[in-house]
Amino acid sequence: xxxxxxxxxxxxxxxxxxxxxxxxxxxxxxxxxxxxxxxxxxxxxxxxxxxxxxxxxxxxxxxxxxxxxxxxxxxxxxxxxxxxxxxxxxxxxxxxxxxxxxxxxxxxxxxxxxxxxxxxxxxxxxxxxxxxxxxxxxxxxxxxxxxxxxxxxxxxxxxxxxxxxxxxxxxxxxxxxxxxxxxxxxxxxxxxxxxxxxxxxxxxxxxxxxxxxxxxxxxxxxxxxxxxxxxxxxxxxxxxxxxxxxxxxxxxxxxxxxxxxxxxxxxxxxxxxxxxxxxxxxxxxxxxxxxxxxxxxxxxxxxxxxxxxxxxxxxxxxxxxxxxxxxxxxxxxxxxxxxxxxxxxxxxxxxxxxxxxxxxxxxxxxxxxxxxxxxxxxxxxxxxxxxxxxxxxxxxxxxxxxxxxxxxxxxxxxxxxxxxxxxxxxxxxxxxxxxxxxxxxxxxxxxxxxxxxxxxxxxxxxxxxxxxxxxxxxxxxxxxx
Numbered sequence: 431x432x433x434x435x436x437x438x439x440x441x442x443x444x445x446x447x448x449x450x451x452x453x454x455x456x457x458x459x460x461x462x463x464x465x466x467x468x469x470x471x472x473x474x475x476x477x478x479x480x481x482x483x484x485x486x487x488x489x490x491x492x493x494x495x496x497x498x499x500x501x502x503x504x505x506x507x508x509x510x511x512x513x514x515x516x517x518x519x520x521x522x523x524x525x526x527x528x529x530x531x532x533x534x535x536x537x538x539x540x541x542x543x544x545x546x547x548x549x550x551x552x553x554x555x556x557x558x559x560x561x562x563x564x565x566x567x568x569x570x571x572x573x574x575x576x577x578x579x580x581x582x583x584x585x586x587x588x589x590x591x592x593x594x595x596x597x598x599x600x601x602x603x604x605x606x607x608x609x610x611x612x613x614x615x616x617x618x619x620x621x622x623x624x625x626x627x628x629x630x631x632x633x634x635x636x637x638x639x640x641x642x643x644x645x646x647x648x649x650x651x652x653x654x655x656x657x658x659x660x661x662x663x664x665x666x667x668x669x670x671x672x673x674x675x676x677x678x679x680x681x682x683x684x685x686x687x688x689x690x691x692x693x694x695x696x697x698x699x700x701x702x703x704x705x706x707x708x709x710x711x712x713x714x715x716x717x718x719x720x721x722x723x724x725x726x727x728x729x730x731x732x733x734x735x736x737x738x739x740x741x742x743x744x745x746x747x748x749x750x751x752x753x754x755x756x757x758x759x760x761x762x763x764x765x766x767x768x769x770x771x772x773x774x775x776x777x778x779x780x781x782x783x784x785x786x787x788x789x790x791x792x793x794x795x796x797x798x799x800x801x802x803x804x805x806x807x808x809x810x811x812x813x814x815x816x817x818x819x820x821x822x823x824x825x826x827x828x829x830x831x832x833x834x835x836x837x838x839x840x841x842x843x844x845x846x847x848x849x850x851x852x853x854x855x856x857x858x859x860x861x862x863x864x865x866x867x868x869x870x871x872x873x874x875x876x877x878x879x880x881x882x883x884x885x886x887x888x889x890x891x892x893x894x895x896x897x898x899x900x901x902x903x904x905x906x907x908x909x910x911x
Contacts, residue, residue: 441853459872465494508672509590557711566612598647606671676851688821723800747783836885
C-alpha cells in the first residue's frame with residue numbers, strides 16, 4: 431500500500447442492512463481501507479433494529495480497516511434517514527429503533543396532516559407532507575401504542591445522530607437529516623414547536639442542529655473504537671444528502687438511487703414545498719436543498735419476484751402487455767402504505783422472464799413519475815441521469831432506466847457514495863473546503879455513460895393506466911381485507 435498524500439479521514443454509511451466504513455486519503459480521494467458488518471432488521475409489519483447493533487457493526491467495520499483507521503484525523507457518519515431512536519437517561523435505547531420502512535404509523539400520518547391544516551400547510555411549514563416513513567409519525571405512533579416507553583424517553587435521535595453522539599458525547603444532528611423528521615421548519619431552519627407540542631415531544635429531548643462545515647465535536651475517551659481522543663467529528667447527515675455530497679452534485683443534475691428503497695433527487699437553490707407529498711423538500715448538507723422522492727420497493731422487491739420465479743435477477747425477457755406493481759411493502763410514492771403487489775394482464779403465453787421485466791418496469795415507473803417534479807423547471811432535460819446504489823451495476827436495471835427515461839445514463843465508478851460523501855464532509859473540516867467541492871476534486875462521479883434511447887411511452891402509459899384503475903383496491907386499509 432502506497433503512502434497517503436494527505437491526511438486520512440473516515441466516512442461511515444450506517445444503512446438499513448449494514449454499516450460500512452471507508453478510510454480515505456483526503457488529498458486524492460483514494461480509498462485506503464474499508465470494512466463492512468451486517469445488522470438485523472425485524473420482519474413482518476414492524477421494521478425495527480437495536481441501535482446497539484449499529485455501534486457494534488461500526489466497531490467491526492473499523493477493525494477490518496486495520497491500522498489506517500487509527501491514523502484518521504477526522505470522521506463523519508452518514509446514515510439511513512427517518513429512523514426513531516429513543517434513549518433513556520443513560521443513553522441506552524428504550525426500545526428498538528423504528529426504521530424508515532416501518533409503515534405502522536400511516537394512521538398517525540393521516541391524522542397529523544388533518545390536524546395541522548392539511549397537506550399544503552405541512553409542505554409550506556416543513557417542506558414536506560409527512561408519510562408513514564417520517565419520524566414525527568413514528569413518535570406519534572409510539573406515544574399512542576407504547577405510552578410507557580414514550581414517557582421513559584430522555585433523548586430522541588436519528589440513526590446517524592446516535593452513532594455521532596456515542597463518539598462525541600454530545601447530542602447533534604444536521605440540517606440534511608433533520609429535514610426528514612417532520613418537526614423541523616424548513617423556512618426558519620429551526621424546530622417547529624407547534625408540531626412538537628401537537629405530538630407531545632419536548633424540544634429539549636432533541637439534538638442541536640450543527641451548521642454545514644461546523645465541527646460537531648471530538649472523539650471522547652472510552653469509546654472502544656480505533657480513533658484517537660480529540661479526532662474531529664463532522665456533523666454527518668442522512669444517506670441521500672451524503673450521497674449527494676459524495677457525487678459532488680451541482681444544481682439540476684438528476685440522480686436515481688437503486689437500493690432497498692429507490693430515490694430520485696437533485697440539488698436545488700430553491701426551497702421545495704410540494705403539497706401533493708410526492709416530493710419531500712429536504713435540505714442538503716451544504717446549505718442548499720435536496721428535493722427528493724422515495725419509493726419503498728426497489729431492488730429488494732424485484733429480487734423477491736425473481737426468487738419467486740426461480741430466475742436470476744438478470745434473466746429478463748422483453749415483449750409483454752402484463753403489468754406488475756411491485757408494492758410488496760406498501761408504498762410511499764405513490765402514497766399507498768397498505769397496498770400490496772398487483773399483477774394484471776397475465777396470459778397463457780406470458781413467460782417468467784417477461785414477468786420479471788414487468789417488475790423492473792413497475793419499480794422504475796414509480797421513480798420516473800416523480801423525477802420531473804424533483805427537477806427545477808430550468809434543469810436540462812437531456813442531462814445524463816446519474817445511476818447509483820446497489821442496482822446501478824445491474825444490466826437489467828440500467829436498460830430499464832434507459833428505455834423508460836429516454837435519457838443518457840451515467841454510472842459512476844465510485845462505490846459506497848454515502849460513505850464517500852461522509853468522508854468528503856470529514857475532509858472539509860481539515861481543509862476548509864465545501865464537501866461537494868472535495869468530492870469533485872476526487873472526481874467521484876466519473877464513469878460510463880450509456881447513450882439515450884427512445885423513451886418507451888407505451889409501457890409508461892400502460893402502467894399509469896393500471897395504477898389509476900387499481901387505485902381504489904390499492905388504497906384499501908389493511909384492516910378491511
